[in-house]
Amino acid sequence: MWTFDTTLLVCQKSTFPSTQYYNLGTQDTAQFKADDKLGLRVVYTANSWGSLEGPWEGAWGYSDQETSWVKQWQNFSATFMRTSYVRLVCDLNSKPGILTAEGEDKNWPGKYYFTLTSYHACPSYLKPKHDSSSSLSTGSCLLIICFVMLAFYLVVGSAIQIFLYKRSGTDAIPNKTFWMSLPGLVKDGTVFVLRGRRTSGYSEV
Numbered sequence: 261m262w263t264f265d266t267t268l269l270v271c272q273k274s275t276f277p278s279t280q281y282y283n284l285g286t287q288d289t290a291q292f293k294a295d296d297k298l299g300l301r302v303v304y305t306a307n308s309w310g311s312l313e314g315p316w317e318g319a320w321g322y323s324d325q326e327t328s329w330v331k332q333w334q335n336f337s338a339t340f341m342r343t344s345y346v347r348l349v350c351d352l353n354s355k356p357g358i359l360t361a362e363g364e365d366k367n368w369p370g371k372y373y374f375t376l377t378s379y380h381a382c383p384s385y386l387k388p389k390h391d392s393s394s395s396l397s398t399g400s401c402l403l404i405i406c407f408v409m410l411a412f413y414l415v416v417g418s419a420i421q422i423f424l425y426k427r428s429g430t431d432a433i434p435n436k437t438f439w440m441s442l443p444g445l446v447k448d449g450t451v452f453v454l455r456g457r458r459t460s461g462y463s464e465v
């Protein structure tokens with residue numbers, strides 16, 4: 261049995277002979293390893309040890325080299341560190357991805373294999389590029405909306421003045437008085453802001 265660990269990433273549930281949970285790897289032990297045949301893998305190691313006991317024919321004993329497990333016919337007790345291997349497979353059409361549990365290695369106790377097929381397992385040069393230069397900024401969108409609304413206002417307003425009120429020339433401009441006074445209002449506002457105070461119309465006596 262293992263105690264609860266907030267960094268736990270991979271867990272195994274066993275229901276025989278009773279319900280037990282085993283730590284198969286924690287997040288803080290993640291290591292990326294490249295293999296010529298299997299490609300890129302992420303390896304997670306548990307923070308607890310597992311154990312095996314004999315006797316039976318074909319039981320496994322451990323030697324110094326990682327690849328030199330040999331079959332033995334004897335009573336034995338061995339410990340091992342549970343390790344999970346997640347093979348990364350690139351699939352540009354898989355978001356967020358599919359995780360397949362392949363199970364424990366029959367010839368190597370404590371080694372568990374998984375395959376993650378995902379868009380996020382692809383190298384960056386394979387992913388489609390998003391051209392940010394072709395997209396409009398928020399300010400550009402607001403300016404476009406304002407100009408479209410202004411054009412709509414002028415066209416519809418002029419049409420009403422011409423066809424409904426039978427006006428022509430500059431009189432067909434909607435709210436003509438406001439638009440003619442607008443430059444003067446802008447000038448007065450600018451002068452006020454630059455001077456920082458209101459100018460008085462009175463002269464000294």
